[in-house]
Amino acid sequence: IKSVNPLKKLKNEISHYVSKKEEEIDTLKKMETFRREFLADVSHDLKTPIFAAQGFIHTLLDGAIEDPEVSHKFLKKAAKSLDGLEVLVKDILILTQVESGDIRMHFEPIDLKEVVEEVFEQLESKAKKRDIRLYIKTKDPLLVNADRLRISQVLTNLVSNGITYGKPGGKVTVTIKGTEVKVADNGIGISEEHLPRVFERFYRVDKSRSRAVGGTGLGLAIVKHILNAHDASIDVISKLGEGTTFTFTLSKPENSL
Numbered sequence: 491i492k493s494v495n496p497l498k499k500l501k502n503e504i505s506h507y508v509s510k511k512e513e514e515i516d517t518l519k520k521m522e523t524f525r526r527e528f529l530a531d532v533s534h535d536l537k538t539p540i541f542a543a544q545g546f547i548h549t550l551l552d553g554a555i556e557d558p559e560v561s562h563k564f565l566k567k568a569a570k571s572l573d574g575l576e577v578l579v580k581d582i583l584i585l586t587q588v589e590s591g592d593i594r595m596h597f598e599p600i601d602l603k604e605v606v607e608e609v610f611e612q613l614e615s616k617a618k619k620r621d622i623r624l625y626i627k628t629k630d631p632l633l634v635n636a637d638r639l640r641i642s643q644v645l646t647n648l649v650s651n652g653i654t655y656g657k658p659g660g661k662v663t664v665t666i667k668g669t670e671v672k673v674a675d676n677g678i679g680i681s682e683e684h685l686p687r688v689f690e691r692f693y694r695v696d697k698s699r700s701r702a703v704g705g706t707g708l709g710l711a712i713v714k715h716i717l718n719a720h721d722a723s724i725d726v727i728s729k730l731g732e733g734t735t736f737t738f739t740l741s742k743p744e745n746s747l
């Protein structure tokens with residue numbers, strides 16, 4: 491029988507304990523950096539629409555209000571900034587919820603085709619304004635195990651981007667093949683250097699364009715986190731000037747063949 495040196499055993503235990511604590515400290519440090527960066531990004535993006543709205547309102551108060559035409563124009567601009575602020579705050583709330591990982595998911599068997607049709611209905615007028623057609627292709631639609639509201643959010647963000655970054659006269663096609671979903675557009679595309687970063691929060695290929703079209707830079711980060719919570723990853727392929735395709739695969743409901 492091999493006898494274990496008690497001192498050596500104790501040393502091993504201590505070093506095991508220390509490395510575990512070091513790991514914990516590392517995680518805490520990462521969380522702190524993440525929190526700090528997130529706050530910096532958020533406050534910067536919150537300031538932009540607030541300053542813009544403030545500017546328009548103060549100009550009105552300084553006298554521009556006397557001219558009905560100018561005041562109408564400025565009020566419209568202030569309202570647009572505040573609308574953008576509302577979207578941003580909503581997106582920040584959704585993202586913090588999904589990023590923190592403590593969202594309660596409600597998994598149930600859902601019909602993806604039905605969800606896509608609802609999303610299309612909500613985005614119809616936006617698509618019309620940009621002269622973009624929405625198509626759904628389903629070969630063998632089957633039920634998937636997913637959180638209906640959150641998957642609807644994923645599809646809304648992807649289809650909405652397809653419309654925003656599509657070319658007038660273009661299309662966005664959602665293809666469902668079993669449990670695999672593709673959202674494809676024939677819009678402006680994303681160049682190779684930007685492609686790996688589009689899922690990062692607040693990352694935009696063209697900041698001024700994204701802002702002008704009401705983008706928050708959070709849509710794809712939200713998509714990625716929601717899919718993560720579904721144990722699903724998302725892939726993107728794109729060609730500049732030709733279009734972009736996002737693909738993700740959900741799982742079948744339990745007990746289904």
Ligand code: ADP
Pocket residue numbers: 647651652655656675677678679680688693694695696700701704705706707708709710711734
């Ligand atoms: P945003 O609110 O700016 O659209 P997202 O997180 O949804 O933020 O997307 C991040 C960036 O990725 C966008 O600013 C845009 O530059 C690019 N992008 C996203 N989807 C598409 C698409 N379908 N076609 C071209 N570019 C896209």
